[in-house]
Amino acid sequence: MFTEHATEFGGFKVVEFENARNWRGPLNAYRVHAEFEDTDFFDKLEALASSPGARELAALVVGAWDGSCEGTASTALVEWLVKNASRLPQLRALFLGDIVYEECELSWIKQTDMGPLLAAFPQLESLRVRGSDGLAFSRVNHAALRSLIVESGGLPRDVLRQIFQCELPNLEHFEVLLGDPGYGWDGDVEDLQPLLSGRLYPRLRRLGLKDSEIEDDIAAAVVNSPLVKRIEMLDLSQGNLTARGARSLLSLPNDGTLKRVDISFHYVPNDVVEELRAGLPCELIADDPQDPNDEFRSILHAE
């Protein structure tokens, strides 16, 4: 579960924005969220967009939006952003849904179609979205986007399809939390084939296929992908990786560009972690080991 709000985003320190007095210039990531019995959420967004230098604002974090914890989707929020896109022409990084579990369960967060948002912000380089209920990516061609992070308690395979059908030719960082079947994940490792085939993101450098209950299957398939010969970072953390998946990673190519593999939060016994560390052609991060004998082996964000 997500327990802490972002403190850094898009390369900037996150500053809480509650009213105009919090404005400290455009070189910060401002965090706007609806608060219990507080100023109207959209008034805060207005105040932010009206701040001097808001036209230079590079990074925006939206926490709990109006009603998000009562089941209101991000539709009105996205509409506001689309409508006001011209007031934020330099926005490079956007995080929609910096909501921790105490505020709202990951699987209760209701999102909306990100397609119009991407279309309205052609300069956007980084999009991070939390929550997958209602999430959609209607097809866009977006040449600027370099980083896409989708955090979900359980990602519907149809959302994966929509993402893969978008044209994101400059994507360098792709990270998804696939999640648990109890919360919406209805896919299989084959749903990743369009990605694994290597034809989607020619500039990909960091690949995260995380928080999956089929992490072993993903490990076994990803090692055969041409992607692993040209990326720098492979992140299979937060899932239920076991000794089997860890051994699959021994098949990673040693003539590629990989610098780091992350399997943190895993169910791999110590000796196999060491075997992997010795056998991998790059750095291994294997923090937060779980009990390999645990029969249930839940993933990190299983709720």
Added chain:
Amino acid sequence: MKARRLHPKLWVLANPSSNRARAFTSSARGLGWHVEVIPYADYLAGLLGIADRLGEGDVLRIDSPGEDFDVARGLLKAGIERRAAEGAAPLSVAQIDRLEYSPGEMLRPRQWYLGYCELLSRLACELRAGLPVRLMAHPEDIPTLFDKPACQARWQASGLPVPRSWAGLSTYDEIRDRFRDCERRRLFVKLAHGYSAMGAVALEWQGSRMRAITATRLCGQGDRERLYMSNRVRVLHDESEIAALVDALGRECVIVEDWLPKARLDSRAFDLRVLVIAGRACHAVGRTSDSPFCNLNLGGQRASARQVQERLGGFWPRALELCERAAGCFPRSFYVGVDLLVSPNLRSGALLEANAFGDYLPGLRHDGLDVYETQLLALSAPAEPAPCST
């Protein structure tokens, strides 16, 4: 007035091997006090009285009876009669003798509490009959400080802010029924006689979906039902599991109150523990957490008073004042630990709970003094012995 001893003695009713007792006695001896510890075990066993050993003007500190399983057994036994009088089935002497220590287990908190009240009322009687002494904690305040509903009621009666609570709800069905017309509700169910996250459940439902966030575990069923405090917060989604846990807590007396949002320090929610000594807010510490429970055992982290003060800005003096007023509702208690929740907009607070033994804050300093030094110096200041009649 009888002549006082030249150097008053400091008596401590405590479990001698507990961390608290050891920390306090070493502090006090360091400051030149003559300290004598009266073990709870001995007092419970009726081996000795207290009042007849105290000289006039001596100081009595009543410390926590925790960290000793035999004492817990003794308190459970002392609570049998009162618990039975409530119509509940208490653990019998034989059952208590068979109990084995199990880390984290919350053993019949209500019976334990009633047993402790029994001990304190005996002590209060003794003190009333004895010489005037100074009390660091008052045996007639402690039962209220240790009873969340009673404590909050007292604060509310004094016009102090507390989370809205609902009396008379003790089962899951009663709670659901009370709020059946609410599409969404966030509530806390807390043991009346627990502290921080002990026996606390953050309950939320939205339509047909629900969850309970808690570090309390229910194991076994029926006669073998046991409540445990774990050091890991878990989210439950299964309604029958949630109901079983809430009902088990309800049998031990609970308070049902609003789950209020908390202010955040950087990325984490926090609340404030303020120690009020002799009416003045002294040591303060922020307890940040990534769960609804700001408990240092649950991965909570301390935030310094300075950090909290910076964050609270203009609300800081008001927060301290609230805590002082809260402690002022217990004028016979020399010190009271007060937990204050601050609203996310930093404009209001709500008093969560008081803690009669809320002064175990090792390493925390205020004006260069640790908690015990501050208390003992305040004691040395000329003061009239606290009256011990009601």
Added chain:
Amino acid sequence: MAAQSTLSPGKAAALLQSGRAPAGMCVSGVLDLSNEKSPGLPPLPTNLTVDVLNLSGQATLDELPPGLKAYELVVANTALRELPNDLQVEFKLDLSGCDRLERLPRGFTVGSLVLRGCSAISALPEDLDVWFLTMTGCWAFEHWPARATIRGGRMLLRGCTALKSLPDYLGDLSAVNVRDCPNLTSLSPGLKISGWLDIAHSGLNVESRLPGSLDRVQLRWAGVDVTRRIAFRPETIAVEEVLSESNAERRRMLLDRYGYKKLMQDADAIVLDEDRDPGGPRQLLKIVLQGDEDLVALSCYCPSTQRQYVIRVPETVGTCHAAAAWIAGFDNPADYRPMIET
């Protein structure tokens, strides 16, 4: 014809139902015309482009329109005999249960090809190109193309009983299932599998039949990870090993390797009671275990899972009926661990 604008699935479905769907129609999203959603299949236009098209269960569908392009096409349980040569499916083609399907177009290229239960398929086309290949239950399948690209993903050949060999051109795969392929007695030399290989009841019953390239592969027996000893030398499995296994799936596998009847004989099972229930005959068996409480278990057949189960019950249970009742009221599996289950 002029380029069409892209339609939503709802509008497209309405156009199709009205019979006025134009050739070259483009549909975004999931066009669900499965039998469940749309009993009675409207005619499909030519040159249809669609993200996801689901026609599953349309029993009368025996051909697809020319020029069809889809990201994902689901035509499970239809009457298709063959596919148009110009069919383009980018990600996944699901032909499960198309038991009349005889051939696929030459050079067919798709990410994931599902031919589960396509029992009329005896050969795959030349120059096939796939990542994931599912041919579970294709019992007539025998002939690999001379040339094809199969790599990266899983190749599931369970129950391809006619299959005798695998081709040499297979690329690195993530998993291979040849369970219930009794005539498959060898694998291609140099075959690499990064994940698992399931060989239960296949012709690969001797360790030397695995190529050296699979020295480190994780073997599976009927879905359960096994060591080489369990897979190839079941005679070394001791009764105690079976009985003391705590994980139900592993116990089922061990019992399968050991042999159910053999276990009851070797362990000197005593029949305490016998009767019949809707699933067939049941027996209450007891095995006396040295240094442990006796093992009393109900042996019965479960029609829903089609498996023979042996479920441990308390020692005090004396009849099949009582055992079944106890099992039915059994709500906390952690309290009592079933000892054998097959």
